[in-house]
Amino acid sequence: MNVLVFNCGSSSLNYKIFQLGDNKDDKVILAGKAHRIGVIGTESSFIEHEFEGKSQKITVSLENHRQAAALIIKYIREEKNIDIGLIGHRFVHSGGYFNKSVFIDDKSLKKLRQCRPFAPIHNPISLSVIDESKTAFPQLKQYVAFDSAFHSTIPPCAYTYPLPEKIVKKFRFRKYGFHGLSYLHTMHQTAEFLQTSPEQLRIVACHLGTGGSSVAAIQNDRSIDTSMGFSPLTGLAMSTRCGDIDPMLTIYLMSVYGYRADEMQELLEKKSGLLGISGFSSDIRDIINITSKGEKEQAEPALNMYVHRIKKYIGGYITIMGGLDVLAFTDDIGVSNWLVREKICDSMNWCGVGLDKEMNRRADSEKTYRINKKDSKVSILTVPPDEERIIFLEGAKLLQTLKEKSR
Amino acid sequence: MILLFDNDMSNLSFCRAENSRFHSETRAFSTDCCDDIVKNIGDTEKIEAVGYLLRHSTEPFEKQVVSLSPQLLGSLRQNTGFFPEYSDVTFKIIDCCMGKMPKAAHVLIYDTAFFNRLPPEAGTYAVPYELSKKGIRRYGGFGLFHSWAVENVLASAKSPLSKIISVYIGDHTNVAAVKDGIAVETSMGFTPVEGILSSTGCGDIDPTIVFYLQSVGMTFSQITQLLSCQSGLTALMGRQAGLADVINAPACTAKDAALDIYSYQVKRYIGSFIAVLGGVDAVIFLADKPDLYSLVISQICRQLEFVGLKYNIPANKEDFLQDLTDNASLVKVFCLKCNKWEIMVHNIRRLLDKEK
Numbered sequence: 001m002n003v004l005v006f007n008c009g010s011s012s013l014n015y016k017i018f019q020l021g022d023n024k025d026d027k028v029i030l031a032g033k034a035h036r037i038g039v040i041g042t043e044s045s046f047i048e049h050e051f052e053g054k055s056q057k058i059t060v061s062l063e064n065h066r067q068a069a070a071l072i073i074k075y076i077r078e079e080k081n082i083d084i085g086l087i088g089h090r091f092v093h094s095g096g097y098f099n100k101s102v103f104i105d106d107k108s109l110k111k112l113r114q115c116r117p118f119a120p121i122h123n124p125i126s127l128s129v130i131d132e133s134k135t136a137f138p139q140l141k142q143y144v145a146f147d148s149a150f151h152s153t154i155p156p157c158a159y160t161y162p163l164p165e166k167i168v169k170k171f172r173f174r175k176y177g178f179h180g181l182s183y184l185h186t187m188h189q190t191a192e193f194l195q196t197s198p199e200q201l202r203i204v205a206c207h208l209g210t211g212g213s214s215v216a217a218i219q220n221d222r223s224i225d226t227s228m229g230f231s232p233l234t235g236l237a238m239s240t241r242c243g244d245i246d247p248m249l250t251i252y253l254m255s256v257y258g259y260r261a262d263e264m265q266e267l268l269e270k271k272s273g274l275l276g277i278s279g280f281s282s283d284i285r286d287i288i289n290i291t292s293k294g295e296k297e298q299a300e301p302a303l304n305m306y307v308h309r310i311k312k313y314i315g316g317y318i319t320i321m322g323g324l325d326v327l328a329f330t331d332d333i334g335v336s337n338w339l340v341r342e343k344i345c346d347s348m349n350w351c352g353v354g355l356d357k358e359m360n361r362r363a364d365s366e367k368t369y370r371i372n373k374k375d376s377k378v379s380i381l382t383v384p385p386d387e388e389r390i391i392f393l394e395g396a397k398l399l400q401t402l403k404e405k406s407r
Numbered sequence: 408m409i410l411l412f413d414n415d416m417s418n419l420s421f422c423r424a425e426n427s428r429f430h431s432e433t434r435a436f437s438t439d440c441c442d443d444i445v446k447n448i449g450d451t452e453k454i455e456a457v458g459y460l461l462r463h464s465t466e467p468f469e470k471q472v473v474s475l476s477p478q479l480l481g482s483l484r485q486n487t488g489f490f491p492e493y494s495d496v497t498f499k500i501i502d503c504c505m506g507k508m509p510k511a512a513h514v515l516i517y518d519t520a521f522f523n524r525l526p527p528e529a530g531t532y533a534v535p536y537e538l539s540k541k542g543i544r545r546y547g548g549f550g551l552f553h554s555w556a557v558e559n560v561l562a563s564a565k566s567p568l569s570k571i572i573s574v575y576i577g578d579h580t581n582v583a584a585v586k587d588g589i590a591v592e593t594s595m596g597f598t599p600v601e602g603i604l605s606s607t608g609c610g611d612i613d614p615t616i617v618f619y620l621q622s623v624g625m626t627f628s629q630i631t632q633l634l635s636c637q638s639g640l641t642a643l644m645g646r647q648a649g650l651a652d653v654i655n656a657p658a659c660t661a662k663d664a665a666l667d668i669y670s671y672q673v674k675r676y677i678g679s680f681i682a683v684l685g686g687v688d689a690v691i692f693l694a695d696k697p698d699l700y701s702l703v704i705s706q707i708c709r710q711l712e713f714v715g716l717k718y719n720i721p722a723n724k725e726d727f728l729q730d731l732t733d734n735a736s737l738v739k740v741f742c743l744k745c746n747k748w749e750i751m752v753h754n755i756r757r758l759l760d761k762e763k
Contacts, residue, residue, distance in 0.1 A: 156664060157671040161612045162604045163633070164642045171623075173616055225675075229613035237533035242614075245532050246601035247634055249543065250614045252489060255627045265618050267535070276535040298536055301527045308528035308683070315682020316675040323713040347685030350714060 001085035034068035093119035099152035150180030153222035177226035208334035217317035239282035242272035278302035352377030521550025547593035578606035584680035609638035689739035
């Protein structure tokens with residue numbers, strides 16, 4: 001059976017078609033990505049398809065994700081004649097309503113629609129792709145895999161916001177966490193690479209992306225804490241998000257400087273982080289380049305803050321777990337930027353982290369790679385992201401339980 | 408006799424200190440309570456010095472303790488900082504005391520001076536840098552306590568201690584990281600609400616929550632009240648509660664939950680700061696009544712065994728400074744009993760002796 005997986009980004013749509021074999025061996029038979037959806041700029045939007053090692057780029061105007069999904073489905077059916085048996089979707093935020101992947105039926109779809117405000121950008125996009133898939137394949141089973149599900153195991157001592165109970169219950173305030181599918185993938189890849197089971201490992205994983213970034217503590221095959229919170233705004237200094245900040249400061253700025261709530265929210269989400277500190281770029285790679293040239297005064301503080309916050313989370317999580325077995329880096333920056341990793345691992349002997357600087361520079365962004373010194377107590381790995389594969393595996397698991405039930 | 412004032416932003420406490428005896432009182436925060444206080448002292452001729460603990464100011468003090476001169480006072484009025492109401496009360500007290508006790512020495516103790524030299528990555532926020540330039544930064548808190556504790560530990564230590572984590576335990580628990588005597592991190596931020604949950608403050612929460620509450624119609628002052636006066640241990644216990652109240656409460660789920668969250672946050676901050684320092688040579692616990700918190704302290708110490716910390720319960724509980732370090736420990740552990748008024752007097756005496 002072929003499983004089509006959709007993975008929505010804020011301005012992109014990834015898809016992969018996996019062939020589900022009898023013994024769960026999976027093979028990607030077609031993949032692609034729609035770029036620059038709804039982006040106004042000089043460069044046009046386009047869809048890239050990859051098939052049997054060849055890639056094809058189609059320039060086309062893409063106003064929204066639903067339209068991109070329709071074009072992708074049309075391509076799969078009409079150009080490639082591939083039969084689809086199951087469709088899976090990534091869903092960012094379950095609002096605490098779901099803590100594992102589910103098939104989409106009328107009941108679950110209604111709940112999914114209620115989740116909209118918890119991820120006001122991502123959830124509506126995913127819902128539109130679900131709607132389009134239903135229109136195109138009314139008979140097919142569809143399911144969703146949640147980013148927030150992996151973090152549903154975080155214990156109360158880490159997820160509770162100590163506010164009055166009435167308010168916490170009414171608004172469902174708690175730490176939810178994000179990037180769960182990425183962490184799930186990182187955990188499995190790590191265990192596979194080290195030829196052990198995830199239950200045996202204490203992992204701190206750093207998901208360092210070009211947009212959002214977070215850190216997670218993984219122990220006994222589950223997430224026990226993560227740096228993002230109720231929303232993706234908290235934690236690390238990200239490309240444009242402020243990360244951790246005194247909550248009173250936001251009130252102060254609004255009441256004294258007269259920012260409206262929406263302006264304040266935009267300031268903290270879109271104008272802060274690396275962009276806010278540096279004043280010229282939200283991209284850590286730009287900031288690193290400029291820092292080495294010494295051209296802009298604010299480049300170095302931005303890089304220092306970026307690294308400082310990551311180190312703080314790593315140290316906090318190691319202490320909570322009482323030690324560390326694996327430090328894993330994933331997503332674009334985590335896998336491809338050696339300097340960021342070198343700075344993070346600097347002065348970490350206290351917890352047994354010993355980076356091999358040469359290996360670190362050579363790390364391969366295509367496959368899992370070990371970058372620690374031989375005598376390092378902690379394994380340090382780079383793990384290339386593959387959220388689609390995790391979504392696919394979740395689908396395979398759902399099918400399995402369905403089969404067992406019908407027996 | 409020395410007269411001491413601490414305006415902690417919600418209450419005004421004052422103390423008469425004489426021959427190591429301290430008589431303190433706390434009153435509600437108001438602009439006209441000082442006259443009354445001075446009137447009650449009676450013979451003001453006996454007052455040799457008046458000390459004021461300043462909890463917040465944007466004045467870039469180099470020193471923690473300074474003599475108040477008219478010039479300094481003028482400059483202070485220019486840099487009232489971000490909480491004008493707070494500053495108003497403080498200036499009223501200073502004006503009143505300087506007017507009524509012109510012969511006494513007037514000394515300002517600046518609580519956040521200890522954190523003035525935080526490196527930018529710790530001392531600022533990841534917000535547009537124009538805001539940081541306007542003084543929107545992390546001021547920290549309890550600098551007076553941490554600097555006193557570190558000073559005492561360094562003076563008594565037999566070997567040099569470069570990397571120190573100082574943990575204040577109480578209703579406003581907070582952690583400081585100190586490298587070679589200089590503070591490099593603090594858990595408190597722009598205000599003391601940031602960081603570890605306090606008796607009524609929420610600590611670190613997602614700022615999106617503030618926008619949520621505002622969008623459902625709460626005003627700024629209601630949100631401020633909620634986050635700083637109705638949250639923290641009080642919210643978790645469902646009644647007004649300080650740390651000691653939680654510890655002394657009869658066993659119940661709320662108590663367990665509150666202590667779990669509390670010690671989790673403290674441990675996490677300690678670990679974060681070990682990473683910032685690149686290791687740790689000593690951990691210091693300080694509290695008004697350390698005996699009350701011995702369970703919390705031992706719980707935290709056990710979590711730090713993986714960095715080679717081993718502790719003992721000391722034999723002599725009377726000393727203000729106790730060395731809890733086990734012989735086999737790679738990290739020193741100290742516990743200090745601190746009295747705010749005593750620390751203030753110590754600082755004032757030292758300044759006055761120097762000026763003689």
